[in-house]
Amino acid sequence: MRKYWVIYKANLMSNLQYITNIVANSIGYFMHVFIFIQVWNYVYNDTSNLIHGYNKSQMIWYVIITEIICCCVAGRSLVREICNEVRSGNVAYNINKPYSYIGYLLFNNLGKSTIRVVVLAFIGFSLGLLYLQTIPEITIIKGLIVLLACILAITINLLFLIFIGLLAFIMEDSNPLYWLYSKMILILGTLLPIEFFPEFLQPIITFSPIYAISYGPAKLFIEFDYNMAIITILSQIAYVLISLGLCKLVYMKGVKKLNVNGG
Template sequence: MNKYIPIIKINFQNKLVYFWDLIGNNLFFILIMFVYLMLWKSIYADGNSSIAGITLNQMIWYLVVTELITLSGGLIHQEVNREVKSGNIGYLIGKPYNYILYCFSCFIGDSGVKLLANGTLAIIIGFLFVGPLEGFSWATFPFVFISILLGWMLNFFIYMLLALTAFWTEENSPFFWIYSKLVFTLGGMLLPIELFPMWLQRISKALPFVYVTYTPARLAVDFSFGAFIRGAGIQLLYLLFFIALTLFVYGKGVRKLNVNGG
């Protein structure tokens, strides 16, 4: 860990240097949440005090959490993608560290700043738009935060796995696009899966995308220890699965690495 902690610190500090980039990301967060607020206020204005058991207050806070996770993810997977395609990874894998842990350390340092900044902004937005979260208790906050972190890390390793497909494919950007849309829809980022038809709910719950955004967001607005144990347990299992799969794919990719002109 002595090799990776400095990497985290350097990336954390580098992110703070680009202050206006951070501000721009926050402004985008505000814009998205304002659009969501106007949309859902119009939907609830038809005399609906709740939809699928979810009030307007809970819906906005739910969307605050889903956007917090997705907008705080960072772009390290794009850098990995470029390094594999350019052949620069041949230089990096010769360094005295594990490349996957190196990328994860960069991710923590870079995206950690975003998570903290966006998390603070998310709380402010929620209070300004709809007031305090109904039924919120500080006693449950650590458990919700654990679920958010698990979803945040799961998102990274899925993106990392997709980035490593560059060992075999010339152009893998469509994989990132498809995955982001699956999180957007089946993952419940746009709206809770309770609003889906029952058959689609069953499909969504069987896939990993729902554990990136929906599980921590739903837990935030309707917490129960039973839901936390089930949700966090499945999140952890999926996280371990994608870590193992990422390491496996990386090992296979490095063995067949053929750098042209580098």
């Protein structure tokens, strides 16, 4: 585990050198949150209105949290990078290294995401406090549980993205799968809570990774409940194992038929 900690720390330190770039790249997050503040401001005529059990403040904080989880991962470039490594055969250089390729990708990207999370959280919380002038009441213990749920959510998201990238072993270009995956996470989890969807869809979303990646951590932040915290963390552990298993399966099957084109 120590070697992965070194990979994580090395990437964290290297990304700290480019903090201005990270801040500049966070403008997209600022725009998303700003737009959704305007949308919910228009939809909620009255601040005391409840839609599907949520008031305006809760809806805006929900989007702020889910967008942090979603935007802190550079999904598009991660999938493209893995795809290119698989297609070019460069992935072969990682086979003889003293670490797992999947573990390397995971901790390398967790390092990148850590600084992004800090920057995005600063922007998101500033926007939320500036606009709403209120924050959901949360104790330190509950806050730490939410933080753990967020870390697990980012880990699951990264593992599913690595899985999609590794699918390039089977299909020539797995980037289109990323477009669909990211939109599913965005629409079914990031922008709207599960309660907003038709009843027949709700159980499907609840048992999907969307609950573990978006809904669970954000719902805990806006309305903490210990029972829900246990369910969320358990579902997240299950999805970490499932996504890790899927990555290993595709990688093990893929490297067997790897052709290295000279070089």
